[in-house]
Each structure stands twice: as structure tokens, then as C-alpha cells.
Amino acid sequence: MNLVEDMTRPPAAIAISQPELPAELSDLALFLDVDGTLIDIAPSPDLVVIPPKLIPLLERLSLKLGGALALVTGREIGVVDTMFAPLKLPVAGVHGAELRFADGTLKGTPIHPELARITEELKTFAAENEGLLVEPKGRAVAIHYRLNPALGEDVEAFVREVVDRGTDGLEIQPGKMVVEVRPAKIDKGRAIGVFLETEPYVGRTPLVIGDDWTDEPGFRTANARGGRSIRVGRDKRPTEANESLPDPEAVRRWLAAMLGEI
Numbered sequence: 001m002n003l004v005e006d007m008t009r010p011p012a013a014i015a016i017s018q019p020e021l022p023a024e025l026s027d028l029a030l031f032l033d034v035d036g037t038l039i040d041i042a043p044s045p046d047l048v049v050i051p052p053k054l055i056p057l058l059e060r061l062s063l064k065l066g067g068a069l070a071l072v073t074g075r076e077i078g079v080v081d082t083m084f085a086p087l088k089l090p091v092a093g094v095h096g097a098e099l100r101f102a103d104g105t106l107k108g109t110p111i112h113p114e115l116a117r118i119t120e121e122l123k124t125f126a127a128e129n130e131g132l133l134v135e136p137k138g139r140a141v142a143i144h145y146r147l148n149p150a151l152g153e154d155v156e157a158f159v160r161e162v163v164d165r166g167t168d169g170l171e172i173q174p175g176k177m178v179v180e181v182r183p184a185k186i187d188k189g190r191a192i193g194v195f196l197e198t199e200p201y202v203g204r205t206p207l208v209i210g211d212d213w214t215d216e217p218g219f220r221t222a223n224a225r226g227g228r229s230i231r232v233g234r235d236k237r238p239t240e241a242n243e244s245l246p247d248p249e250a251v252r253r254w255l256a257a258m259l260g261e262i
């Protein structure tokens, strides 16, 4: 089993400043996380609310950027499409295990043969413990404890136990009141790197906005390429992002301001 780097070696830097609006959009590639960044966190994955103005805002932004906008999320691409319908944007789904490029091409990692067994074990564990919710995600599985936060350590220990049994090729990914099991050697940073080699992102400077541990590799990719990284949230946890916005409402306003609409 591999534990993800983010769990054991939290990034050291905290360097936060108020983001200025990009002077020029024609050389920008925008990568946006979804939960906790574009939309508020809800008690469970199905209860999120998509603000009515968000979808047309993303559509206008994508057009203005010549299509160089992608959602980079832990959710499945199909789920993202439902959430943002009728808009169908390029997406790195399941933390980069599945990619849909600007031309509609799809790419995905193989489904790990142990994932079905792990999903069943997590479901049994969830049935025995109130407030746990299992979210199967095709190439990954998540177990949520937001409805019973006291179970966080037990959930993490149980996931380690079920994944430990000789399971190469999978990694444990902690998130916001969730522990996920996903394919090894994928992360949002790598996904953004792949997008940046394709049209219409190639040659543009990345700007990554995210709120979670899973977004840190994306921040690293942006920083390494001379781009910008914006962490969403008021907490003081260490981050490699070099700018910040307080909450999804502020993100939406900032994106609207990029278009000169505020």
C-alpha cells in the first residue's frame, strides 16, 4: 500500500495575499476545483447546491479563455456533468484518474481489481456505524464521515486495514471528512500537467484554485510553471498556494470580476 505524500508530508509554506485580477486572459489556463471552491460544502455529496448564476458564469469564462478552463475534481466526470448541466466542460475527474479533454476525448486509468472487494467492505463497515456514507466512484471509492465526525479516526484506520491487505496500485487519499481509495500515481497536479500539453491550454500560464489537500499537487504544478495558486478557506493549515480567497462565494465573485461583471 502507498500512502499519499500529502498525508505524511504536509507542505510547509503559508504565504497568503489577496489575489489581483489577471491583467490578461488570453494567455491564461484556468483550473478549478469544485467542492469547497466553486460550491459550498454540504452535509453529503448529493446535497450540494449549484448557485444558478454559476453555470452561465463558467460558460462565459470558458468562452473568454478560448476554452482553456477545466474542472479538476475528486468527483466522477459523469457526476460533474449532471451537476453543471447543460454545460460540459473539460474535466479531470476522480482526482485525475479520468480525463475529458477540450475536444471531448476521454482517458482513464484501469479499474483496480481489488476495488470491488474494498467497496463491499466499506459498505459493510458503514452499515454497522451510523452516519457513514460510501460513495463508489468507478475508479475509486470514498467513505464520508461528515454526519458523524467522531468516527474520523476509526474510518481512516479501517480504510488502512482493508487497503493494506496486499493492495498495490491503490492509494489512500484523505479529504474533507472523507477518506478515499484511488488509483496510485495520479493526482490533480499530474492531471493539470497533462492538460497543459494539449490544446487549448498549451503555452498558457496555469491558474489553479482549490480548497483541499487534494489540490496541493495542483498548486505545485502551477507554481512550478510560473503560474498562480489560490487556496480557498479561512483556516490556517499549511499550503503551497501563494494566494487565498475566503470562501466559494468570494471565488465566484472573483471569477465574475475577471470578466468585468462586478
Ligand SMILES: O=P(O)(O)OC[C@H]1O[C@H](O[C@H]2O[C@H](CO)[C@@H](O)[C@H](O)[C@H]2O)[C@H](O)[C@@H](O)[C@@H]1O
Pocket (backbone or CB within 6 Å): 033, 034, 035, 036, 037, 040, 041, 042, 043, 044, 045, 046, 048, 072, 073, 074, 075, 076, 135, 137, 142, 144, 146, 175, 176, 177, 178, 180, 212, 214
Ligand atoms: O476535488 P473536489 O471537487 O473538491 O471534490 C472532493 C470531494 O468532494 C465531495 O466530498 C466533499 O464534498 C461533499 C459535499 O459538500 C461533503 O459532504 C464531503 O464531506 C466532502 O468531502 C465528493 O463527494 C467527493 O467524491 C470528492 O472527492
